[in-house]
Amino acid sequence: MPDLSINFAGIKSPNPFWLASAPPTNSGYQVMKAFDAGWGGAVWKTLGVPVVNVSSRYGSINYRDTRMAGFNNIELITDRPLSDNLKEIEEVKKYFPDHAVIASLMVESQEEWQQIIKDVENAGADGIELNFGCPHGMCERGMGSAVGQEPEVLQTIVSWVMEVAQVPVITKLTPNISHIVDPGLAAVRGGTNAISLINTIKSIVGIDLDTYAPYPVVDGKGTNGGYCGPAVKPIALEMVKELTQHPEIKNTPVSGIGGIETWRDIVEFILLGAGSVQVCTAVMHYGFGIVREMEAGLVQFMNDKNYNTIYDFIGKALPNVTEWKHLNLKHKVVANINPQKCIGCDLCYIACDDGAHQAIKLDRTNGNRIPEIIDENCVGCNLCALVCPVEECITMEKRDDGKQHVTWDQRTQLDDIPTSFNDDRAGGKHHYVPTVQDALKHRSK
Amino acid sequence: MSLYKRPESELEFQENFSQKKPLMSDSEAFYESARCLFCYDAPCISACPTGIDIPLFIKQIQSKNTSGAAATIFDTNWLGNACGKICPTGVLCEGACVHNHQDVPPIQIGRLQNYATEKAMSQNSLHFTPGEANGKKIALVGAGPASIACACELRILGYHVDIFEAKDKPTGLTVFGIAPYKITNDEVLDEFNYLQSQLGFNVIYNNPIISKNDIKQLENDYEAIFIGVGIGSTASLNLQGEKLNGVVGAVEWIEELRMNHHNVVVPDRVLVIGGGNTAMDAASEAARMGATEVTLAYRRDKMSMSAYDFEHKLAVSAGVRSIFQAQPVAILGEHEVTGVQFVKTLNIEGKLAYVDGSEFDIPCDLVIKATGQGKQVKFLQLISDLSLDSKNRIVVDPTSYQTSNPKYFAGGDVVNGGAEVVNAAFEGKMAAIGIHNKLSI
Known part of the structure; x- marks a missing residue:
């Protein structure tokens, strides 16, 4: 049995599975129940001056019959008095002294910051997370993402916190910024012990077609919310990588957040350098029990790969995440359709013909529905394999011999790149493109 | 031993004849429609005798445009609701579903179709508008599915339509001949009433066409005549004892x-x-x-x-x-x-x-x-110059459904010898277009 325990910037936890600061960590009842279910840590629902919330708070993106592929909320930080929360933190720590309880905080003035830090430390919090991410409501009042979007302000507040904090401090960043490294650097320069990201993405999940109001609708009106859930994972993974690869930030532990639901998501975040992960939407959807699958999968993965601790593979994918200009232009893959597996939906054909590079042909002779790849037209884009509804039916096969390696960067240095609009070195110069009139052959009779 | 208790009430009858394709709930339709792959040039469309754009209507159900789904269905098949229930979908659209090739159950197209059309009808959310009256009158003989489809299409094209029916109820074998576990009488008649109330074609019941005079009258009064009389009663086995009671x-x-x-x-x-x-x-x-x-x-x-x-x-x-x-x-x-x-x-x-x-x-x-039905030869012989094939089926032009007597068009069992309601629905509609093309020259 591998050792799942972590020491995240000084915060010890029996495993890397933490609950993110959100509705599932609103009370001691929930956090205790979560720890009992197997979660290693919990970031308490953000404490501060209690708010007043609205009724109707969440909205979601349902993709076909999949509920909550994306999720959004307009709920604010805790609406419960600080003393109630502090009392419950204390109680939880009594029952679960070895689990990580991190207090998420959001206040305005230096005085408030320094006071609330003392309060949560006295209650027994193992760490502090600074909420500089909330993109709705709180930012209108100069907090949350309003801070995360201003690196200088962020750095100042972090330094106020670091002056007094006795426990490790995690700075939580907002993704609602064009360059995540800026607030990341500001947090590091302010002295933060760790960074967590991403907070939610500013969003409107949909509009009611009868009342013309955005979801979630509050008495005929709505506002932008914070978007999360499985749909945001790719954005989170990329932003984690931006920080874990940055020379000045990479030594600061990062807690990965964004769309995590299964062990695979967790392993991906760890491979990109996350030292813990935080989960919210999956728990709001399935309850705390979802951690069973995470733990079983992570253990299995570590056993299969012979890893004893997560530090054996943290950041292992980072060397392979590079810039486009360093990709090998001589690498060549071509799609292959397995006719034994093909069910004849012909989605690959139409996806390629309408949406990609016209590299699949369809010959209806004798009612045939199995499409055929036109090797010389195939650019190896993967689209057909992605749309194919059959497991392992379309595979991408390597066609280069692996001996050549030429990148855009190298070609640039050799002055061998297209430089004018009609340059002969254009990548698609000799590639097949149907005539404009060929389009009309498809008109129905 | 019988598996079924003798039904002594309507309720017990309904239990013994419980619907093989019951109406889907909203949730069932939601999950089932999500499974459709939206195949390119989908084989289910080619397998449907009327060629309904099945992936489209399923996508419309999924995007909660149920009346749009119903419109897609009725646009192609005027008996879309009945066909959803009674078509042998396992050998038609559902049999062609590509999921069959990967051991995944095919999409329940028939039930989804019925879901959309039933909802549109019960919520009165789908409206058909007759075309502007062109002053031309068409007579249809027999009120079975071929004639209903023909009548609906003709009304859209602006014709006045009178259907002459020998019995006291419309829809022919759809109500009189389909197994009760496939569709209920009410379901059949509800669809008919919905179509008739919106499109306004006339049905003259208890009015068999039986004499040369009847025919002459029709030929005088109408621009064209559609024959949708189906096939006749059970043929004789010519066996000793065939006349016995029982x-x-x-x-x-x-x-x-x-x-x-x-x-x-x-x-x-x-x-x-x-x-x-x-x-x-x-x-x-x-x-x-x-x-x-x-x-x-x-x-x-x-x-x-x-x-x-x-x-x-x-x-x-x-x-x-x-x-x-x-x-x-x-x-x-x-x-x-x-x-x-x-x-x-x-x-x-x-x-x-x-x-x-x-x-x-x-x-x-x-x-x-159940050894086959006779043809309506006696009636067909009243019409002059009407060519029949060796099996006494009316010979028609395969596109216009016009018969050898240019005033007459025909479709359904009287032409195909006895097929599904969906075939009759298709042929009736095609004949209407055939009539229109001919009269528009």
Whole structure:
């Protein structure tokens, strides 16, 4: 049995599975129940001056019959008095002294910051997370993402916190910024012990077609919310990588957040350098029990790969995440359709013909529905394999011999790149493109 | 032993004849529609005799545009609701679903179709507007599915439509001949009423066209005439004893059952003769009416039956026993039928031969003959210059459905010899377009 325990910037936890600061960590009842279910840590629902919330708070993106592929909320930080929360933190720590309880905080003035830090430390919090991410409501009042979007302000507040904090401090960043490294650097320069990201993405999940109001609708009106859930994972993974690869930030532990639901998501975040992960939407959807699958999968993965601790593979994918200009232009893959597996939906054909590079042909002779790849037209884009509804039916096969390696960067240095609009070195110069009139052959009779 | 208790009330009848394709709930339709792959040039469309854009209407159900889904269906098939329930979808659209090739259950297209059309009708959310009146009148003979489809299409094109129906109810075999577990009388008539109330075609009931004079009148009063009279009553077997009490034709017996439900008295031992879908239906229905011993007798082997395999399986699952290679030679009894004498048969080079001395009797209290229906030759002969083929089917132009007598068009069983409601719906619609093209010249 591998050792799942972590020491995240000084915060010890029996495993890397933490609950993110959100509705599932609103009370001691929930956090205790979560720890009992197997979660290693919990970031308490953000404490501060209690708010007043609205009724109707969440909205979601349902993709076909999949509920909550994306999720959004307009709920604010805790609406419960600080003393109630502090009392419950204390109680939880009594029952679960070895689990990580991190207090998420959001206040305005230096005085408030320094006071609330003392309060949560006295209650027994193992760490502090600074909420500089909330993109709705709180930012209108100069907090949350309003801070995360201003690196200088962020750095100042972090330094106020670091002056007094006795426990490790995690700075939580907002993704609602064009360059995540800026607030990341500001947090590091302010002295933060760790960074967590991403907070939610500013969003409107949909509009009611009868009342013309955005979801979630509050008495005929709505506002932008914070978007999360499985749909945001790719954005989170990329932003984690931006920080874990940055020379000045990479030594600061990062807690990965964004769309995590299964062990695979967790392993991906760890491979990109996350030292813990935080989960919210999956728990709001399935309850705390979802951690069973995470733990079983992570253990299995570590056993299969012979890893004893997560530090054996943290950041292992980072060397392979590079810039486009360093990709090998001589690498060549071509799609292959397995006719034994093909069910004849012909989605690959139409996806390629309408949406990609016209590299699949369809010959209806004798009612045939199995499409055929036109090797010389195939650019190896993967689209057909992605749309194919059959497991392992379309595979991408390597066609280069692996001996050549030429990148855009190298070609640039050799002055061998297209430089004018009609340059002969254009990548698609000799590639097949149907005539404009060929389009009309498809008109129905 | 019968698997079914004799139904003594309408409720018990409905239980024994519970719908094979019940109406989907909103959730069921939501999850089922999510499974559709939206195939390119989808094989389900080609497998539908009317060519409904099935992936489109399923996508419309998924995006909660149910009345749009219904519009897609009715645009192509005026009997879209009935067809969703009664089409042999397993051998048509659902049989063609690509999921079959990866051992995933095919999309339940029929039930999704019925979901969309039923919802649109019950919520009155789909409206058809007749075309601007062009002053031309068309007569349709018979109010079965072919004529209904033809009438709807003609109304859209602006024609005045009068349908002449011999019986007191519309929809022909859809209400009189389909097995009750496939569709209820109300469902059939509700769709008809919805179409009629919106499109405004007339049906003159209890008005058979039986004489040359009737024909002459029609020819005088109307610009064109559509023949949708279907096929006739059960053909005679020309056997001794065929006139005994307790010997009935399947079409007539099923009609009686559809109209009178649990009030029809079915004796214990029922023998059904035939190997087509009507024979399977009759056997299934007799078993569901509580007959204790239902036997299906067919003169050739199982493979040669024209019935769909699933229909035979359905009969077997209702407790029906099957006997193959048995040719009836005489119906036994004095006043009441007591049994049927058979002779065993052999297939020799594709021909049927009797085995000498192999005669045997099957005792029974009711014989249902499901050995085919006669054609409406007597009626068809009233029309001059109307070409029929060797099987007495009307010969039509395959695109316009115009007959050899240019004033007449035809579609449905009278042309195809007896097929599905969906085929009649298609042919009726095509004939309407044929009529329009001809009259627009």
